[in-house]
Amino acid sequence: MTESKPLRADARRNRDAIVAAARSSFDHGEQLRFDDFAARAGVGVGTLYRHFPTRAALAAAVYEDEVSALCDRARDPSRSPGENLDTFLRGFVDHLVAHAGLARTLAAIVDPASRAKNGVELERTVADLMTRAAADGVVRNDVNPEAVLMLLHNIGSAADRPQWASQSRGAIEVVIAGLKRT
Amino acid sequence: MTESKPLRADARRNRDAIVAAARSSFDHGEQLRFDDFAARAGVGVGTLYRHFPTRAALAAAVYEDEVSALCDRARDPSRSPGENLDTFLRGFVDHLVAHAGLARTLAAIVDPASRAKNGVELERTVADLMTRAAADGVVRNDVNPEAVLMLLHNIGSAADRPQWASQSRGAIEVVIAGLKRT
C-alpha cells in the first residue's frame, strides 16, 4: 500500500538480508523460531521486529519478492511476444515446481490481503503479455487473462498432491496450446 | 478407537466438567488460554492435561459429544419413521444455526481424523433413519445416505457466510421434500 519513506542504506541492506534468509529457510521447509530469522540474517531481534512485526508480514515480503522476480523476467526484448508468453508460463510452473516447499509455506502463512495485492501485479503482467501476443497474431484474443490466472492459481494451490510436478508441466502445456490462434 | 478402562467416578466428573466448560466457551467464541479451560471447569491444570493433552484433543471430545447428542435424539418411538427423519434433519440444522460459533470453532480446531471417526456415527444414524422411513413407504428408497450426508456437511462448513442461517433452513427443507416418495 503506502510505499512511504525510502529506507536508509543500512536498513535496506538488513531488510534484504532478512528476506533472503527467510526465503531460504521457507524453501527448505524448516520450521524456525521467529527470532532465528534474525540470527540467520546476521541482525538483532529488534531489527527483525522493526521490519516485520509478525511472521505473516515476513512471509508477505518473501511472497512479494517472488512475484516481482517472476514478473520482471516476463518481458525479454530479444524474443517475440509469443515466445515471451510461453516462456513466462513455463517459467512460472518451473519455478513453482523447483520451490515446492516455498509454495507450500507461503500458501500456509501469507494472509489473503497480501495475496490479493500481489495478485494484481501478476494479473497485469499476464494481461500485458497476452495483449502483445494477440496483437502479434499468435494467440487468441478472446481469452480473459483472469481465466489464465485462475488456471495458474489452481496449479499453485495443488502443491501437495502426489504427482504434482509432472501434472503441472502437463497442465501448463495444455494452457499454452489452448491459447494458440487456430 | 481404544475405549480402554472405565474412568473412576471423580475422573469422569472432572472430564465432563472440562468438556462442558470448553463447549460453552467455544460456543461463545471466546479465545481462551488452554490453562483457562481448567479454571473454568474448577479443576487443576494437571487434570486438564491428563485428560486432554492438546487443544485439538479437547475439541475432538466436544465434537464427539455434539454428534452423539444429535444422534441420540434421532429416534423417538412415539413418532413415525418419517417424522423421525424430518425431525432429525431440521434439528440438525437448527442446532448448527443456534451454535454457529461452536460450529466455526470446531471446524477450525478439530483434526480430520476425529472428524472422520464421528462422521461414521452420523452416517449410520442417517442411513438407519432413511431405511426405516423408506420401509414405511414415506420416502424414496433410491437415495444414498451418503448423498444426504454430503448435503448436511456442506451446510455445516459454510457457517461463516452471510445469510447462512436462513439459507440453511431453506436448504434442509429442499432435502426433506426431495426425499419424499412421489
Place this chain on the structure above:
DNA sequence: TTGACAAGTGGAGACGGTCTCCATATTCTC
C-alpha cells in the same frame, strides 16, 4: 467398617518462544 492399593488431583514452577526497550551506532544533510 476398614485397610491398603490403585487411580486421580492440583498447582508451583520450569521451559521456551515472542516481543519491548533504549543506550549506542550508523547514515544523511548541509
Place this chain on the structure above:
DNA sequence: GAGAATATGGAGACCGTCTCCACTTGTCAA
C-alpha cells in the same frame, strides 16, 4: 565535519504451555 535523523542489537520482561510429584480420593476385598 557537525548535528539531526534514523537504525541497531540483544538482554531480559512477559506470558502461554506443559511437567512433575506429594498429596487426596475412590474402590474393593476381607
